Amino acid sequence: MDRRAFLNQTALTTAACTLPSLALAADSPLSEHRIDRVEFRTVSVPWPRQVGRNSTKGIHGQGPTRLRVCVLHTNRGATGWGQTQGKTGKAEQLLELVQGKSIAELIDPRTGITSDKYHAIDIPLHDLAGVILERPVWALAGADEPRLTKVYSGMIYFDDLDPADNPAGIDQVLENCRWDYEYGYRQLKVKIGRGTKWMPPKVGLQRDIDVVKAIHQAFPKVEILVDGNNGFTVDTMIAFLDGIADVPLFWIEEPFHETVTDWTRLRDYLVANGRKETLRADGEAKPDFATLERLQRDHTLNVRLEDICGHGFTRWRHQMPRLTRQGIAASPHTWGTALKTVYAAHFAAAYGNAPTIEGVTTRGGDVGFGENKIVHAQFHPSHQPGFGLALPS
Numbered sequence: 001m002d003r004r005a006f007l008n009q010t011a012l013t014t015a016a017c018t019l020p021s022l023a024l025a026a027d028s029p030l031s032e033h034r035i036d037r038v039e040f041r042t043v044s045v046p047w048p049r050q051v052g053r054n055s056t057k058g059i060h061g062q063g064p065t066r067l068r069v070c071v072l073h074t075n076r077g078a079t080g081w082g083q084t085q086g087k088t089g090k091a092e093q094l095l096e097l098v099q100g101k102s103i104a105e106l107i108d109p110r111t112g113i114t115s116d117k118y119h120a121i122d123i124p125l126h127d128l129a130g131v132i133l134e135r136p137v138w139a140l141a142g143a144d145e146p147r148l149t150k151v152y153s154g155m156i157y158f159d160d161l162d163p164a165d166n167p168a169g170i171d172q173v174l175e176n177c178r179w180d181y182e183y184g185y186r187q188l189k190v191k192i193g194r195g196t197k198w199m200p201p202k203v204g205l206q207r208d209i210d211v212v213k214a215i216h217q218a219f220p221k222v223e224i225l226v227d228g229n230n231g232f233t234v235d236t237m238i239a240f241l242d243g244i245a246d247v248p249l250f251w252i253e254e255p256f257h258e259t260v261t262d263w264t265r266l267r268d269y270l271v272a273n274g275r276k277e278t279l280r281a282d283g284e285a286k287p288d289f290a291t292l293e294r295l296q297r298d299h300t301l302n303v304r305l306e307d308i309c310g311h312g313f314t315r316w317r318h319q320m321p322r323l324t325r326q327g328i329a330a331s332p333h334t335w336g337t338a339l340k341t342v343y344a345a346h347f348a349a350a351y352g353n354a355p356t357i358e359g360v361t362t363r364g365g366d367v368g369f370g371e372n373k374i375v376h377a378q379f380h381p382s383h384q385p386g387f388g389l390a391l392p393s
């Protein structure tokens with residue numbers, strides 16, 4: 001039975017029930033389904049253009065065109081799929097871990113996967129639970145309506161520097177901003193840190209300043225985020241901020257690897273220089289959890305960024321209530337694939353407390369994104385079961 005046929009068949013039987021009873025009852029549909037097949041497939045989710053360098057990495061390329069995803073099949077004909085995380089080995093090895101298990105043994109829709117053993121298939125299991133329960137993933141956590149949030153384009157790199165033998169200059173960056181604006185974004189995250197390894201330090205810093213000023217001038221109503229990919233020191237970051245004194249910033253991400261001393265100094269500078277409202281985001285690259293926790297106690301940091309898949313969809317679900325109580329926002333990292341943007345959007349829609357989500361744009365691939373899309377500068381997650389993403393047939 002294909003996914004659509006399965007959905008049609010189950011729609012009538014589940015529509016009248018409420019989620020808590022579905023999730024808890026011994027006769028929950030999740031108990032009736034058992035994994036009987038695991039399949040790996042590849043999907044194509046390319047970016048709309050070449051993405052260049054950031055402060056630490058070279059040209060990123062055209063995006064994933066052979067992305068490995070996992071498809072879980074149940075004995076009753078349901079399927080769920082999505083990106084995996086970490087080492088999964090072959091399909092047979094993964095099947096050994098879950099074969100014959102009921103979906104209720106693997107995932108509790110209210111809280112996520114039942115054991116870290118299933119971390120690799122956290123996303124496919126959420127999709128599958130949503131399909132079986134006829135709920136979008138954002139509703140599994142109990143939300144009646146999705147909490148909508150802003151979305152930024154995370155695709156403004158150092159495209160002024162390439163091609164290396166004839167650099168395109170700042171106009172290329174502005175052209176990319178224009179493309180993203182026309183696509184629907186009203187927030188742009190601009191990579192900075194050209195002086196870390198690609199240009200002489202002072203020249204690179206000045207180029208970062210010129211780029212951000214040029215974007216603000218060309219798109220005065222767009223909110224700008226900056227991301228240093230840990231390529232700055234606290235002093236070079238402050239020099240950059242002095243250089244763009246008239247440009248409002250929505251957030252600053254990973255200027256340097258998190259330390260209490262550096263972030264405290266930067267926070268004090270921001271507060272003293274009219275940037276109290278600029279969000280301070282960290283936790284993406286090699287997160288130092290003890291330091292992050294310490295920095296958020298007094299809101300020196302106020303946005304957490306761990307990856308939606310690498311950190312884990314369920315781990316994010318577990319920590320979100322506490323972050324919300326502490327007044328710390330979350331915006332899980334999604335860079336790389338447009339699928340991850342959808343996962344993060346469902347997560348944010350379930351819990352709120354995300355000031356924006358990271359948009360990775362795709363064009364020309366073979367995944368159906370359905371209702372998952374940007375409308376009026378907000379990311380709307382699908383109301384269809386699971387993540388509402390369709391595998392190529």
Ligand SMILES: [Mg+2]
Nearest residue numbers: 227253254284
């Ligand atoms: Mg980043």
